[in-house]
Amino acid sequence: MSDVQNGRCEQCQSQSVVEDRVLEHECGHIAPSESFEDGCPKCRRTPTAETVRAVGTTTHCLDCGHRSTPATDIPVSRSELPSVTFPTLPSEDDHWNWVPERFLPRSDAVRQLLTSLLVLTVLVAGVAGAVSVTPLLDDEPDQVAVDREWEEYDSIVVFRNDDIQPWYLHDELRAVNDVFIEAEIPVTLAIIPMVEGDAPITDDERTCEYLRSLEADHPGQFEMALHGYTHEPITEFSGGSEFGGLPVDEQRERLVAGQELLADCVDSPSSTFVPPMNTYDDRTVEVLAEANYTTVSGGSWFTADYYDEASPFDDENESLRHVPENLAVENWTAYDRDGADDDDDDDDDVPLEDLETLTHSFDESHADNDVLVVMFHYQYFTSDDDLEMLESLIEHMKSEGGVAFMTVEQFALGLEEGEIEETDDGWRVLEPIAAVVDGTVPAAVAEASVPVAADGASLPAADDLVATVQRWVGG
Numbered sequence: 001m002s003d004v005q006n007g008r009c010e011q012c013q014s015q016s017v018v019e020d021r022v023l024e025h026e027c028g029h030i031a032p033s034e035s036f037e038d039g040c041p042k043c044r045r046t047p048t049a050e051t052v053r054a055v056g057t058t059t060h061c062l063d064c065g066h067r068s069t070p071a072t073d074i075p076v077s078r079s080e081l082p083s084v085t086f087p088t089l090p091s092e093d094d095h096w097n098w099v100p101e102r103f104l105p106r107s108d109a110v111r112q113l114l115t116s117l118l119v120l121t122v123l124v125a126g127v128a129g130a131v132s133v134t135p136l137l138d139d140e141p142d143q144v145a146v147d148r149e150w151e152e153y154d155s156i157v158v159f160r161n162d163d164i165q166p167w168y169l170h171d172e173l174r175a176v177n178d179v180f181i182e183a184e185i186p187v188t189l190a191i192i193p194m195v196e197g198d199a200p201i202t203d204d205e206r207t208c209e210y211l212r213s214l215e216a217d218h219p220g221q222f223e224m225a226l227h228g229y230t231h232e233p234i235t236e237f238s239g240g241s242e243f244g245g246l247p248v249d250e251q252r253e254r255l256v257a258g259q260e261l262l263a264d265c266v267d268s269p270s271s272t273f274v275p276p277m278n279t280y281d282d283r284t285v286e287v288l289a290e291a292n293y294t295t296v297s298g299g300s301w302f303t304a305d306y307y308d309e310a311s312p313f314d315d316e317n318e319s320l321r322h323v324p325e326n327l328a329v330e331n332w333t334a335y336d337r338d339g340a341d342d343d344d345d346d347d348d349d350v351p352l353e354d355l356e357t358l359t360h361s362f363d364e365s366h367a368d369n370d371v372l373v374v375m376f377h378y379q380y381f382t383s384d385d386d387l388e389m390l391e392s393l394i395e396h397m398k399s400e401g402g403v404a405f406m407t408v409e410q411f412a413l414g415l416e417e418g419e420i421e422e423t424d425d426g427w428r429v430l431e432p433i434a435a436v437v438d439g440t441v442p443a444a445v446a447e448a449s450v451p452v453a454a455d456g457a458s459l460p461a462a463d464d465l466v467a468t469v470q471r472w473v474g475g
Contacts, residue, residue, distance in 0.1 A: 007060075011061065011064055012061060012064040013062055014063040014064065016061060016062040016385055017062050018059070018062060019031055019057050019059055020057065020059070021033045021057055022054065022056040023053065023054055024052065024053055036052065045167070061439055062328040066457050067197065131244050145373070148170065148273070148430050150429070150431075151429050152402075152423075152428060153403060153427045153428075154366055154401075154402035154403065154425070155365055155368075155369055155402065155403055156371045156403070156404045156405075156406065156427055157371075157372045157374065158371065158372070158373045158405075158408055158411055159180070159185065159186070159187040159405075160187070160274065160297060160373060161187055161377070161378055162227060162375060162410060163190065163227065163231070163377050163378070164190065164192065164207075164211075164227070164378070165191070165193060165195050165201065165231075166193040166195060166200070166203065166207050167207070168195075168379065169378070170206065172378055172379055173210075173378050175381065176378040176390070177214065177222070179375075179387060179390050179394070182391075183391070184221075185221075185405050186222070186223070186406055186407045186410070186434075188223040188270075188408045188409070189211070189222055189223060189224055189225060190226075190274035190296070190297075191225065191226065192227050192230070192231045193258045193261035193262045194229055194230045194257070194258065194261060195230065197230060201261055201262070201299065202264045205255075207265075208264075208265040211224060211266045212267055215266060215267050219293065220432075220437070221434075222407075223268055223270045223407035223408060223410070224262065224266040224268060225269075225270050225273065225274050226259060226262050226273050226274065227274045227276060228276035229242065230254075233276075233277060238302055238306065240277050241276070241277050241279040241280065241281075242254070242277065242285060243255075243275055243276075243281070243284045244279045244280050244281040246283070248283045248287060252287045255288070255291060259291065270407075270409045270414075271292065271294040271409055272293070272297055272323075272408045272409045272412070273293050273297070273298065275297075278298040278301075278302050278324070279299070279302050284296070285319065285320050288320055289317075289320050293323050294412055294416065295322075295409060296320055296322055297322075297325070297373070298324050299324055299325055300326040300373075301341050302324070309328065311324075311326075311370070312412075312415075319385060321415065321416065323408050323411060323412055325372065325373040325374065327361050327365075327373065328353070329352055329353055329358065329374060329375065329376035329377065329380075329390075330350050330351070330373050330380055331351045332350070352389065354385060354389075355393060355396075358393050362397055363400075366400055366402075366403065369425060369426045384458055404429050406426060406433050409437065410433050410436055410437065413437060414430070414436045417436055419433065
């Protein structure tokens with residue numbers, strides 16, 4: 001805060017007026033400098049000279065507390081818009097009148113030939129223009145209808161990355177996702193929309209922009225699933241649950257609040273719900289069905305106890321499909337056995353299972369023609385060795401052959417739509433399975449396709465375009 005100013009307070013006329021700088025933190029929060037003394041009010045991080053910048057000043061009366069922004073004379077250039085002259089285009093009635101008479105052939109046959117040549121020129125120019133602007137449309141990849149074919153597989157693998165949240169280990173999240181991008185393996189991202197009760201993910205634009213970039217750059221590969229609301233153990237249901245054990249109305253309120261935040265953060269929230277702590281109850285299923293969710297993905301240990309089902313199964317009312325995880329990359333048994341310090345909030349010490357244990361679990365699932373849902377938490381991949389282990393696990397799975405990789409939503413919808421079928425010795429999948437979500441796939445993954453409109457309708461026929469041009473040129 002700067003020295004006392006000579007002016008008076010415009011509200012109480014006191015001369016005890018000081019000037020204060022207005023700062024903007026890198027998280028986007030803007031406030032007077034004194035607001036940052038105990039950390040950024042928005043993201044709670046400690047500001048530094050590198051993370052804040054001055055964006056203006058405000059005056060503060062020490063007697064009455066009134067604040068005001070000093071008036072500044074900022075010259076604004078208001079230059080006149082340039083005069084633009086548009087050429088006169090030919091109308092349908094002009095025919096060839098727009099061509100100087102001395103250039104017109106007298107023969108009607110020759111004029112017809114010129115008309116045809118002009119039509120061909122327009123068509124070629126249109127095609128060339130379409131090709132040239134295609135790279136400019138990368139932000140919204142073309143969706144194409146493709147010929148789909150049934151493929152036979154021995155087993156199915158689904159990866160589920162839990163606890164994506166605002167302002168938390170962004171570099172680690174990118175590093176883990178890059179492993180899947182490089183391997184071209186789909187993954188379900190379970191996203192926490194609110195942390196600590198007052199920090200919505202929508203305030204962390206960096207994370208939301210990154211998630212949206214995954215949707216745009218790798219469509220069909222990253223599923224954006226809701227992972228509860230605050231990820232807090234609200235009840236003691238089944239050892240701890242955010243939803244299980246709560247009344248229906250309270251569960252509905254938490255679900256709606258989480259839905260709204262996720263919808264404001266990503267472009268395409270999925271129809272999958274991942275309950276925190278992997279626990280939920282029948283009332284959770286009821287609320288999810290009301291909200292048009294198709295899938296709930298908890299833990300197999302929980303569903304085995306609560307529903308007497310450890311593998312994927314339909315709800316008894318066929319309103320929802322349960323797709324529980326059945327392999328954890330983290331070694332929670334060792335973590336519980338060795339005992340974490342109850343006073344230590346640092347969870348970085350959660351160990352990962354060794355590669356041999358994980359590959360053995362996959363081999364058993366693959367041999368039994370099962371569905372393996374692999375749960376992991378990106379925040380525990382803190383070293384190059386951890387990332388290399390994940391790469392090796394994926395490489396081992398791919399090397400076995402006969403493995404279908406997909407997201408939780410793709411698996412559940414595929415079964416519902418009859419595009420995934422269990423056989424006596426494995427699975428039949430209508431590939432590409434990414435098309436099960438909206439009926440189309442990105443052009444980049446279509447091996448052969450015919451361009452279609454966004455609603456699936458075919459493009460205008462070439463002869464219609466020719467006829468239109470001919471009407472304009474008088475053919």
